[in-house]
Amino acid sequence: MKVLAIDTSNYALGIAVIDEEKVIGEYITNVKKNHSIRVMPSIETLLRDCDLTAKDINKIVVAQGPGSYTGVRIGVTIAKTLAWTLNIPLVGVSSLEILAAAVGRYFSGAVSPLFDGRRGQIYTGLYQYKKGKLETVESDQILQSRDWAEQLCSSSEPILFVGNDLPLHQGVIAEIMGEKAQFAEITEQNPRPAELAFLGMDRNGVDIHSFVPNYIRLAEAEAKWIEANKAKNSN
Amino acid sequence: MKKEQYIMGIETSCDETAVAIIKNGREIIANVVASQIDSHKRFGGVVPEIASRHHVEQLTIVLEEALTKANLEFKDMDAIAVTEGPGLVGALLIGVNAAKALAFAHGIPLVPVHHIAGHIYANRIVAEMKFPLLALVVSGGHTELVYMKEHGHFEVIGETRDDAAGEAYDKVARTLNLPYPGGPHIDKMAQAGEATIPLPRAWLEEDSYDFSFSGLKSAVINTVHNAEQRGEKLIPENLAASFQESVIDVLVTKTLKATREYNVKQVLLAGGVAANKGLRTRLEATFSTEKVELVIPPLYLCTDNAAMIAAAGSIFYDKGQRAKLDLNANPGLDITIHNQ
Ligand SMILES: [Zn+2]
Numbered sequence: 273m274k275v276l277a278i279d280t281s282n283y284a285l286g287i288a289v290i291d292e293e294k295v296i297g298e299y300i301t302n303v304k305k306n307h308s309i310r311v312m313p314s315i316e317t318l319l320r321d322c323d324l325t326a327k328d329i330n331k332i333v334v335a336q337g338p339g340s341y342t343g344v345r346i347g348v349t350i351a352k353t354l355a356w357t358l359n360i361p362l363v364g365v366s367s368l369e370i371l372a373a374a375v376g377r378y379f380s381g382a383v384s385p386l387f388d389g390r391r392g393q394i395y396t397g398l399y400q401y402k403k404g405k406l407e408t409v410e411s412d413q414i415l416q417s418r419d420w421a422e423q424l425c426s427s428s429e430p431i432l433f434v435g436n437d438l439p440l441h442q443g444v445i446a447e448i449m450g451e452k453a454q455f456a457e458i459t460e461q462n463p464r465p466a467e468l469a470f471l472g473m474d475r476n477g478v479d480i481h482s483f484v485p486n487y488i489r490l491a492e493a494e495a496k497w498i499e500a501n502k503a504k505n506s507n
Numbered sequence: 508m509k510k511e512q513y514i515m516g517i518e519t520s521c522d523e524t525a526v527a528i529i530k531n532g533r534e535i536i537a538n539v540v541a542s543q544i545d546s547h548k549r550f551g552g553v554v555p556e557i558a559s560r561h562h563v564e565q566l567t568i569v570l571e572e573a574l575t576k577a578n579l580e581f582k583d584m585d586a587i588a589v590t591e592g593p594g595l596v597g598a599l600l601i602g603v604n605a606a607k608a609l610a611f612a613h614g615i616p617l618v619p620v621h622h623i624a625g626h627i628y629a630n631r632i633v634a635e636m637k638f639p640l641l642a643l644v645v646s647g648g649h650t651e652l653v654y655m656k657e658h659g660h661f662e663v664i665g666e667t668r669d670d671a672a673g674e675a676y677d678k679v680a681r682t683l684n685l686p687y688p689g690g691p692h693i694d695k696m697a698q699a700g701e702a703t704i705p706l707p708r709a710w711l712e713e714d715s716y717d718f719s720f721s722g723l724k725s726a727v728i729n730t731v732h733n734a735e736q737r738g739e740k741l742i743p744e745n746l747a748a749s750f751q752e753s754v755i756d757v758l759v760t761k762t763l764k765a766t767r768e769y770n771v772k773q774v775l776l777a778g779g780v781a782a783n784k785g786l787r788t789r790l791e792a793t794f795s796t797e798k799v800e801l802v803i804p805p806l807y808l809c810t811d812n813a814a815m816i817a818a819a820g821s822i823f824y825d826k827g828q829r830a831k832l833d834l835n836a837n838p839g840l841d842i843t844i845h846n847q
Contacts, residue, residue, distance in 0.1 A: 312607040312832035326612045349601050353608035356567045481568045491556040
């Protein structure tokens with residue numbers, strides 16, 4: 273079974289093709305460039321270099337978010353369309369889980385992968401390997417990095433933080449958590465699309481039509497509208 | 508014998524998710540539109556982020572419905588035509604990336620289409636084009652006079668310098684406390700009223716085919732405020748009729764003048780505001796005495812749809828226009844990209 277994995281949820285663009293027991297090919301960049309222009313050519317190049325065509329793919333796994341709304345949508349749109357038209361299963365995996373999968377394997381405690389969420393906020397969650405399987409300890413959410421660090425202080429074990437946006441929040445986290453916070457090395461900050469592929473490989477396919485990104489947050493206009501309606505109804 | 512040509516069109520530039528299949532450039536085999544209008548109504552206008560979210564929810568559903576209706580498969584398609592721009596960038600991105608994925612998966616040529624070229628080619632589904640022709644394009648985002656000397660060649664001879672006609676309609680509708688989208692409401696009210704309130708007409712320079720509607724919009728708002736301050740009661744139907752008459756006067760007069768100067772054989776109406784009854788009636792009356800054919804497509808081809816994108820795509824496909832997999836959404840796309 274060949275799995276194609278697509279991750280465009282942040283600046284990093286990752287494409288991978290795996291077989292059951294082998295990473296056949298991976299393409300990763302971490303530059304601030306337009307995903308819309310580059311994703312399809314990257315998929316085309318990678319498959320061609322691996323002597324594969326679209327029809328050889330048996331499953332698609334996509335990073336479902338959180339992340340940049342537009343970025344996640346580009347990956348999800350391509351993944352949905354490919355899976356639908358090739359009539360193969362589609363699996364969505366948390367964009368944060370991908371980061372935790374790689375670094376958490378050789379770390380006994382929990383991993384907090386993070387992306388910047390602007391205005392001091394981060395998208396994060398808590399993941400930990402238990403008996404060789406990655407499990408979700410705290411589901412993906414958005415909150416102030418300060419609040420998150422304070423929450424994690426009560427943990428008995430150290431927490432490993434990972435993500436390209438660490439430089440924006442490492443100071444605050446280190447200040448609050450001290451020794452309890454550990455930080456991954458630069459070479460591990462990019463999400464590995466091969467990890468994404470393996471995370472999704474054994475999961476059941478979803479209903480393709482109703483599959484949507486996990487934005488975590490409502491659209492701003494929607495949130496305001498709900499807020500305004502609440503106020504109206506309580507008056 | 509020449510094989511039949513099938514083109515799939517994909518359109519996601521604003522708040523309609525649309526897929527269509529057109530045979531030989533003119534015959535609709537399937538035309539599916541999922542409108543988001545009910546979702547945007549509560550905000551009083553299209554919210555770009557919400558439009559993009561809905562496109563992701565709808566696109567594969569709409570694709571499947573179009574193929575099922577047509578009873579065709581991707582291997583039957585000669586090309587996939589997709590709206591490259593103009594429009595909301597986040598919304599356009601969904602159609603563009605889905606189209607690229609389909610083109611790649613099946614090895615089908617990809618044809619990029621300018622949204623306004625699509626609106627103009629909606630006419631070809633109802634009547635074969637006769638050149639040279641003039642198209643009056645009026646929609647929420649556009650007010651343009653486009654001259655075409657032949658298939659696939661566009662020359663914008665006049666455009667709005669500020670608000671599009673549809674925008675002015677929406678803003679005036681808000682002033683009159685009408686729900687979004689305002690255009691149809693004003694049109695309906697105008698039918699019940701009389702144009703008794705003097706409002707300006709922006710003719711601009713003598714030789715210009717450009718338009719300007721922001722002055723008219725401000726005049727309407729001032730009229731309402733002044734009446735409020737004096738404690739006078741305006742008859743909203745009359746205000747709607749007066750506003751609509753000003754818009755239509757300018758649109759029709761400039762179109763007629765250009766028709767004569769450019770000696771065209773056909774005048775085409777295009778864009779969402781083409782649904783306006785007042786505009787249709789006046790154009791029909793004006794051109795009934797002219798030696799030029801007036802084409803007004805049915806409503807479902809005037810508002811955003813993908814049949815028009817496929818119809819335009821059919822011409823561009825024949826001309827050899829293709830996009831590669833690095834095609835991007837282009838919110839500021841110029842219609843002259845199609846001219847060769
Ligand atoms: Zn339009």
